[in-house]
Amino acid sequence: MVLFTIFCPIVAAVLILVGAPARKTALAASVLTFAAALFLFVSLDHASGDFQHVRSFSISPEWRLNFATGVDSLSAIMVLLASIVTLAAVWFTGRIEKFENAFYACLLLISAGAIGAFASIDLFFFYAFHELALIPTFLLIGIWGNGNRVAAAWKITIYLAIGSFILLIGLILLYQSFPLPSRSFDIRVLRTAAAMGQIAPDAQRHVYLLLLIGFGILISLFPFHTWAPEAYAAAPAPAAMLHAGVLKKFGLYGLLRLAIPMLPEGARHWATLLVVLLLGNIIYVGLVTIAQKRLDWMLGYSSVMHMGYIFLGIASFGVLGVTGAVVLMFAHGLSIALLFGIAGELRRRTGTLAFDELGGLARVMPFAGLAFGIGAFAAIGLPGFANFAGEIMIFFGAFRNGWEIGQFHIFQIATVLALWGVVLSTVYMLRAYRITFMGSIREQWQKLPDLSPMLRVPVTLLVAALLCFGFCPQFFVRSVAPAFGTFLSANSDTQTSSQVAMRRLQTAKPGREHAPQKRGYSMR
C-alpha cells in the first residue's frame, strides 16, 4: 500500500510522458493515491507508534542500505496531506498551452518525491526522494511560470541544491556519529541506538546544527527564506500549492523524524539560536508580509512566516508543542494550498495580482471570495479550523514546556512575541481580503466568471479537511502524541508542565478518551 502511494504518481507521470491523456491520467492517479493514503491513515494502528506496512528491499548489504518504506502516525499524516494537496493541485490545473503532458508529469513527480520522502524508513531514500522534486520544480517555474520566472527558478534551485547538500553532509555525519555496530541507514535502528545514548553530546551538537541549516534552507527559516516568496509568486499555481503545501514540510518532517528522537542534546544546545531565528520568521517576515503590494508575494511571505510557529513547536521539545507542530503542518499545508489555488484562478481571470488593480471581486466571484475568506481565516488561526488547534497547542506547549536559560525563560518571551505574530497575520490577511474582494469593483472585472462547479470540488475538499481536523484535533493528537512521548520523555524523570497543559486542553474538550500519560522534556 505504501509502495502504491509512492509509485502510482511516478507510473502515471511516465505514462503521461509517453503519451497518455494528461489530465485524465493525472486525476485518476491522484484520486487513487488519495484513496490509498486515506486507507493507510485509517487502517493504521495509531497506538503502537511504530512503523507499519513495512516493505524492505536490500540495495547494498555492505552499507546496510535498504529501500525500506513504511508509515507510522506521523508519516501517515504527511502522506495524507501530500495526497490531498496533490489531488487539489492537479484538479486546479486548467488548460496548459505548451507541453501539457510535461506539466502534469512534473506535478506528479513532485508529489511522488514528497510522498516517497515521507514514507521512507531509510535515511538515504528519505533524502533522495526529496531531491526528485528539484528538477520538476525548476522546469515548472521556468517553463510555465509568470513574472520574473527566470531569476526565481534559478534562486529556488540553487538554494535548495545547496541546502540539501548541507543536509547530506549532516546526514552523513549523523550516520558516522553512531558506533560502528549500530551504523545503519535504517531510521528505526538509529532511533533505538540513539535512545541508548550512543551519540556523544558533542556530535549531537554538530549534527543538529548542520541539520538545522540544511533543513532550515528547505523550510525557508529566517534568514534563508528569500527564495520562497519569489519562487511561489513566479510558480504556476499548482506548483506553488504543492511546494508550499507539501514539499516545504519535508524539512519540518525531517526535524521531527531525526532531530527529536536522536539529538536531544543538540536541540537543547541550539535552542536559543533557533528561537531567535524563528522570531525573525514570525516578526520580521510578518512585517514584510504586511508591506507586500501583490497577492502572490503576500501569500508567499505568509507561508514563510507560518513556518516560524511550527519551528516554535519543534523547538519547545515537549509532547504538546511538537504535536501542535504536526497539526499545524497539516493545517498550513491545506490552507496555503487553498489560498494559492484561489489566487491562481484570480490570475487566470484578471491577469494580475497587484493589489491596486484588484477590488470588489466578491461581487462577481462570490464562491471564490468565500473560499479565499475561509482560507484566510484558517491561516490567521480562527477557532474551528485545524490551524487554531495547532497554534494553540504550540503556544501552550512552548510557554509551559520550555526551559530556563540563566534566570531567563526564553520560551515564554518567545511565545509572547509569537502571539503578536497572530495579530500581524490578521492584519495582512484581512487587508488582502478587503482589497481583493471588497470595495468598489473595476469596470473591466464586471464580467468575470466565478469558479466553475468542477473547480469547487477541490476547494470543498480542502475546506472540509480543514474543518474536519479543526473540530476534532484530538484525532491527530491521539495518534501522534504516543509516537513522540517515548522520545521526549527519555531524558527526564520529572513530570512537567507539558502534561498539565495537555490535560487542560483535554478537559477543555469534554467527552474524550483519556490519552496515555506522557512525560515532558525538562532541563530543570
Place this chain on the structure above:
Amino acid sequence: MITAPLLEIAVLVLGMVILMIEAFAAKIDKRLLAFAGIIGLAIILFATFFVVPSPSPSNATGFWSFYTADRLAIFFKQFALLTTMVVLVMVIDYAPVVSKWLPGAAPQTGLGEFVALPLFACAGLMYLVSAIDFIFIFVALELVSISFYVLVSFTRRNPTTLEAGTKYLILSALSAAFLVYGIAWIFGATGQTNLYRLAAALANAGGDSAAALLGIVFVLVALGFKIAAVPFQIWVPDVYQGAPTPVTAYLSVASKAAGFVVLIRVLQPFMNLPQTERLIFVIALLTLIYGNLAALPQTNLKRLLAYSSIAHAGYLLIGVVCFDVRAIIFYLVAYLVMTLLSFAVLIIVAQKTGEEISDFDGLAKRSPFLAFAMLIGMVSLAGLPFTAGFLGKFYIFYAAVLQREIALVVVGVITVGCGFYYYLKVVRAMYWQSDSRTDAIPVNSLSRVTISALIVATIWLGVYPQPILDALKH
C-alpha cells in the same frame, strides 16, 4: 585461460589490422572499420573476465615486477575497453566532420587511422593501469600521449584543432619531462623504480626523505597535467574545445581515469608522509574552486564540459586526500557513464546546429529523446539522487566527513551549488527556450542503442551500485 598481457597484445593487433585494411582496401566504407573495432574490443572485453590473476606484486620478479594484473588493473582495463568502444561509436557519428576537414582523393581518406589510433591509446591505457614500475609507467604514458598528439590535431585543416594540437603537444611534452626528472630524483634517493620496493626503501630511510619528496612533487606535476588539476589545467579548455569531439570525450574520460589510477599507485608509498597529503589537499581545494567558478560563465558546451572535467578532478582529489580508493573508482565509473552520455548527445546535436549552449534551444521539442538523454547526463553531473553522479559524490563526501576534512567539505558543498547552475543552464536551453528550427535531429540506431544503454547505466548505478562495489572489493 588467458594471462593479462595477452589483452593488450590483442588490442594492438586489432589496431594494426585496422591500419592495414585502411592502407590496402581503399574501396570499402571506412565506417565498417569502426564496427570491426567495436566488435573486436567487445571480444577482448569478454576475455578480461577469464584472466588468471598475476603473482603477488610485492615480491614478483622479472616481467611481473613491472606489470601487475590485480583487481584494480583488470577493472580499469575493462573500463578503458568500454570507453574506447563508446568512443568508436561516436567516431561513426563524427565521420562526416572528419571527412570535411581532411583533404584526400577519396571522401573517407584517413578515417581508418581515426579508428586505429584510439585502439593504440587504449592499449597504452591498459598498460598504464597495470604498471607498477616508474619506467613502465613512463613508457605506457608516452604510448597514450603520442596517440593523443595525433588524435587531438586529427582534423588538421581546422585552425582551432591545430591550435589545440600544438598546445597539447607542447604542454604534454613538458609534463613528460617533469615526470622523467621526478623519477630520476626518486631513483637517486631510494635506488628503486618499483613502487612496492620503493615503499620499503622509504620506510627504511627513516626521517630523511627530502630528495624523494622533491621527486614526487615533480611526478605530481606530470600527473596533475594528465588529470587536469589546478595549476596544471591551463591547456584543458582550449584543447577540449578544439579537438574532435570523440577525442575530447576520450581525453576527458580515459586519460583522466588512467591518471588517477597511476596517482593512486604512485602515492601509495608516499601517502604516509604528511607533506604529500598537505600538497594534494591544496591542489584539491584549488581545483574545486577554479573548475567550478570558471565553468559558471561558459556559453560553449564543449568548453563547459572541459571546465566541468576540471571540477570533477577536484572531487576526485578529495577522494585522493582521504585515500579512499573505492570512492575514487566509483566516482570514475560514474564520471565515465555520464560524461560519455553528454558527449554522445553533443556530437549528434552539434553536427546539426552547433556547440554553443544556445544551439540546444528547444531541443526538447525537436528531439525529446536526445533532450532527455542530455537531461540525465547533466543532472547526473550536477549530482542529483537516483543518478550515478550523486552516489559518486556521496561516497566522496562520506570519506571526507569521516576524515574530518572540513575545509574540503565546505568548499565541496558550495561548488556543488555552482555546478547546479552551469549544468542546469543546458537543461534550461533544451526545455525553456524555443527555437525556430523544429525539424527532428536524426539518430542512427547504433547511437540510439548506445545512448539508451548509457542512460540506463547512469540510473542503474545511482539506484543499485552494489555490483560495482562488489567488483572493487579486495
